[in-house]
Amino acid sequence: MSKDGERPEAADERLARANKPAEDSVRMHAQYRGKIETVLKCPVRDMRDFSIWYSPGVAAPCMAIHDDPELVYDYTWKWNTVAVVSDGSRVLGLGDIGPKAGLPVMEGKSLLYKYLGGVDSVPIMLDTKDPDEIIRTVLLMQPTFGGINLEDLSQPKCFRILETLRRQAEIPVWHDDQQGTATVTLAGLMNALKLTGRSIGDARIAFIGSGAANVACARLIFGRGADPGRCFVVDSRGILGRHREDIERRRHEFVEKWSLCGLTNEEGREGGIPEALRGADAVISLAAPGPGTILPEWISAMAPDPIVFACANPTPEIWPWEAKDAGAAIVATGRSDFPNQVNNSLCFPGIFRGALDVRARTITDEMCFAAADALCGSVKADADHILPSMEDWEVFPRVAAAVGRKAVEQGVARRDLSSQELHDTAYRMIHRSRELTGMMMRAGFIGEEEGQDA
Template identity: 60%
Template structure:
């Protein structure tokens, strides 16, 4: 018979990664290093990799700009750009405090995808300055991963850069979270035998992630009228005119979803729902057991 784990043991287990991180981060002084890809057999090889030999690929790129992808690492180099204004569950902690997270993202890129990434933590919270900084970085990087930017500016930054940048720009918290959530929902609905267009969804949290998820789910066949989203002030519906001027993305959700104009909070959104997608504040008590019991039979929960 399996041993029952006590609450104290669970808390100790949850605290252990943080304790280890406080030992190992200063031991290694960060998680990144730059190493050469090319062979350096003797100092004579620097004549190839640096001067005078390097002038030849420089001239080739000048004459044929597309060859930058042949002569340099640009095609495999991604900038992870953040201002530290919405970091994980930590909130606005600033660009320096965001560095450990961005370094962690870098090693995910390298370990899981073989992609060379680099953390770019910017000392500005102005969305137009962030957009300009990304544009200035375009000659060096082959792509940009926007990370941990507060809303609503994250929508403006992404939409603008997707139109104006010459390289791919991706916001992990929007497109990344939305893509994996859609994949999970497709598989979960197969297990419980429900159709995408028929399920009622409760979206707990109205941040960048859940708004982006709602967009992609509707594109995949979810009926927007069956979606009920909840923010810190309650459910979103067409009478939430407080959002009309200050938050156009939420206001769009208000207009497109919740055909029944369900009012209240999380328990009202979850009642008879087939799916709960929760990306809100962390911690126990955010969603109570009795609210889950009020969901439809064979309900699905996707919790971030």
């Protein structure tokens, strides 16, 4: 028997199951040689159609757009297309693996946009890590796309890139590692707090990791009512606070981290992860992949019935069964093969669906709050279901409608659509994407058998 009372074979089986997605992924990526492709959406019956879709007929919509640039949304794919842009400098939990190695992730993002949001998407890997070049490149691409999804950019440059583009771009620019992760984390936390009888204003929360994702999580959670002074943020050198002279010396470089030093840790607590977790109601960890980053005894030292979000990818900081055995009431990870997946895939397809449908100029924190509320209300929460899953596809139209209406209310939308119009449009677009994929599988255009041409 193991020390947790289980047969060693049971623990081995759990680990084997947890490792299987990675083994399958290598094989399946080699089989399909990419996850997305370009297909036509207009008919081609004979040579006359070529003259409509290309020369000479195409000159007419070109000149119409020249006279009225807003018509680009009506005559081209811009209305429904997002670029997923990355330099590969911080991919998942893998670090700086470069633009080529990061491409499978961005292709996967495009797959999720299409299947879950009905949004067309193009992965674009940039062979530069210079933030000014990235900013300039994104601004230069604006005529082609209705929105930009920044992905897997290292900090601190990711903060400046996002904020600069949000100010300067005429289309919504979103950093999913920041805004997407923060939105779905907030939604999961709100339901977890409710289930354990806590209020967000009184909760003592430990944020483990101070990268782009957790900095954004803290900002959104504080914006929704959590008291920063009662909360702790931990980086690789310990708990943040006014005592952190190492950060103060580089405060112009790490602006967000130095701001958190002043906002959080009112009591001046020092130490590392175990000290931050002591007495905490909840831990939100987006730190080094584990297991072993967070130890069971540290969970046991938290407040009774603690909430544990161990969301590092590809492996959580502590295995869910270890956290449960240590006393956790609710455990969430970033993985789909465990209960309570806290993953930005739950929100970004719906958020961009709504933003694109009203032709939003930006995506605000209030739009993120609206998305979080829609996610919260889309599940009858219990300890193993604090959020809907990606299989609950009708969640995405609800998120789209909430986000689109909030954009209209805030005056950042070019089109005014009702909640029902937004929901119906999103439902139709997402249903079409799912049906199209199913039809291609049934017809054999997407092969399911090993060795079948993709």
